[in-house]
Amino acid sequence: MSIKYFTLHQLGWRPGYSHHLTLQDFEAGYPARVVGVHRSGLSVLSARGASTVSLLHGSATGVEPAVTVGDWLLIEMDAPRVLRVLERYSLIVRIAAGSEHRMQAIAANLDTLFVVTSCNDDFNLSRLERYLAVAFEAGVEPVIVLTKADLCADVGAYLDAVRSIAPTIGFMAIDATSATASGLLAPWLADGQTVAFVGSSGVGKSTLANTLVGDSTQATGGIREDDARGRHTTTAREMFVLPGGAWVIDTPGMRELRVGAIEAGMGAVFDDIETLAAQCRFHDCRHDGDRGCAVESAxxxxxxxxxxxxxxxxxxxxxxxxxxxxxxxxxxDRHYGLLNRTAQRLQREKKGRDY
Structure with missing residues (x-):
C-alpha cells in the first residue's frame, strides 16, 4: 500500500466513536487506526499520515483480547504512545492455539466477513457453519464466497449446499483470478468499509485479495493436488486499501477455528434446530433417544x-x-494475584523488622 493521507471517514471512522471521547480526550490525543501489528509496535494510519506507535506496558490501554488490526486508538498528541483503545463495534475472535484457552483477536471493527471456501475437496458445510456462528456472534455480516468455480464442473451443487444451511445470507461462486470478482463483491466494498477474509489455506483468499487490489500485494502459494489443500501464504494480519476505498484485512489461513462463547451466533446459524427443540416434549431434551423429541423426528x-x-x-x-x-x-489469575500481593506484603514486613 502506498503511503498517503486519509481522512477519518476514508479510514472507516463512524460518528459513534466520537460519543466515547471527551473534549479532554481530543486535546490529549488524536484517533488513528491499526493497519498492522508487529513485535516492534503497531502500524497506524491517521489524518496525520502513517506512523508506528507503542502500547504502554501495564497501562489502561490493555484490553482483552489484545489490540489487533482494525482497532481504533487514541494516540498521545506529542508522543507515539497509545492513550486508549476505542470501543469496538465488532470483533472477530477465536480461542488461540495452545492449552491456555486465551481469546485471540483476528480483526476489529469489521463491516463484512467474507467466508471463503472452494469448489473442491476443501468444501465443508460444518466448517462454514462454524465461521458463520463466529461472524453472527461478532455482529458482522457474513458473505460466503466459493472460489475455483472456473475449475468445477458442477458449481450448482455447491451453491445448493450453501443455500441449505444459509438461505438468507449472501453467497456466490467466483473465479478469484478474474476481474469480474471485483464487480460481484462491489456491494460490500464501498468507500470506508472494512472487510476480512477467513477460510482454510489454499482456498484463494490471498489470490482474491490480489485481484481486488490489482497487484500482488499478498504472496500466494500452490495447491497440493493430492488433497486440494494449500500452503500457508499469509503470515501476518495487515490491513490495506482497495482502489475503491474499502479496507481489507487478509488473515492467515486457519485449519481450525476454535470457538469461544457464541450463544447468539449459534442461535442465528442453527435457528431451525432451536425452533424444533422448543417443540420437544421435555424442555431438557437431549435429542438423543428422548421420548417426544421433535428434532430427531424431523x-x-x-x-x-x-x-x-x-x-x-x-x-x-x-x-x-x-x-x-x-x-x-x-x-x-485472581488466586495467583492474591498470593503475590500477600508475599510482597510479608516481604515488606520482614524488611521493616530487620531495620
Whole structure:
C-alpha cells in the first residue's frame, strides 16, 4: 500500500466513536487506526499520515483480547504512545492455539466477513457453519464466497449446499483470478468499509485479495493436488486499501477455528434446530433417544439433516468448554494475584523488622 493521507471517514471512522471521547480526550490525543501489528509496535494510519506507535506496558490501554488490526486508538498528541483503545463495534475472535484457552483477536471493527471456501475437496458445510456462528456472534455480516468455480464442473451443487444451511445470507461462486470478482463483491466494498477474509489455506483468499487490489500485494502459494489443500501464504494480519476505498484485512489461513462463547451466533446459524427443540416434549431434551423429541423426528422424516445436529452439539460443547476454562483461568489469575500481593506484603514486613 502506498503511503498517503486519509481522512477519518476514508479510514472507516463512524460518528459513534466520537460519543466515547471527551473534549479532554481530543486535546490529549488524536484517533488513528491499526493497519498492522508487529513485535516492534503497531502500524497506524491517521489524518496525520502513517506512523508506528507503542502500547504502554501495564497501562489502561490493555484490553482483552489484545489490540489487533482494525482497532481504533487514541494516540498521545506529542508522543507515539497509545492513550486508549476505542470501543469496538465488532470483533472477530477465536480461542488461540495452545492449552491456555486465551481469546485471540483476528480483526476489529469489521463491516463484512467474507467466508471463503472452494469448489473442491476443501468444501465443508460444518466448517462454514462454524465461521458463520463466529461472524453472527461478532455482529458482522457474513458473505460466503466459493472460489475455483472456473475449475468445477458442477458449481450448482455447491451453491445448493450453501443455500441449505444459509438461505438468507449472501453467497456466490467466483473465479478469484478474474476481474469480474471485483464487480460481484462491489456491494460490500464501498468507500470506508472494512472487510476480512477467513477460510482454510489454499482456498484463494490471498489470490482474491490480489485481484481486488490489482497487484500482488499478498504472496500466494500452490495447491497440493493430492488433497486440494494449500500452503500457508499469509503470515501476518495487515490491513490495506482497495482502489475503491474499502479496507481489507487478509488473515492467515486457519485449519481450525476454535470457538469461544457464541450463544447468539449459534442461535442465528442453527435457528431451525432451536425452533424444533422448543417443540420437544421435555424442555431438557437431549435429542438423543428422548421420548417426544421433535428434532430427531424431523431428522427421521427428512426435514433436518442429521449432520447439522452433530455439528450443533459439537459447537455447543466447544463453547461451553471455552466459557468454563475462561472462568477457571480468571479465578486462577485472581488466586495467583492474591498470593503475590500477600508475599510482597510479608516481604515488606520482614524488611521493616530487620531495620
Amino acid at each position: 431428522i427421521a422424516g427428512g426435514q433436518l439433516d442429521g449432520r447439522r445436529l452433530v455439528n450443533y452439539r459439537k459447537l455447543q460443547r466447544e463453547a461451553a468448554n471455552a466459557v468454563r476454562t475462561t472462568r477457571e483461568r480468571r479465578e486462577q
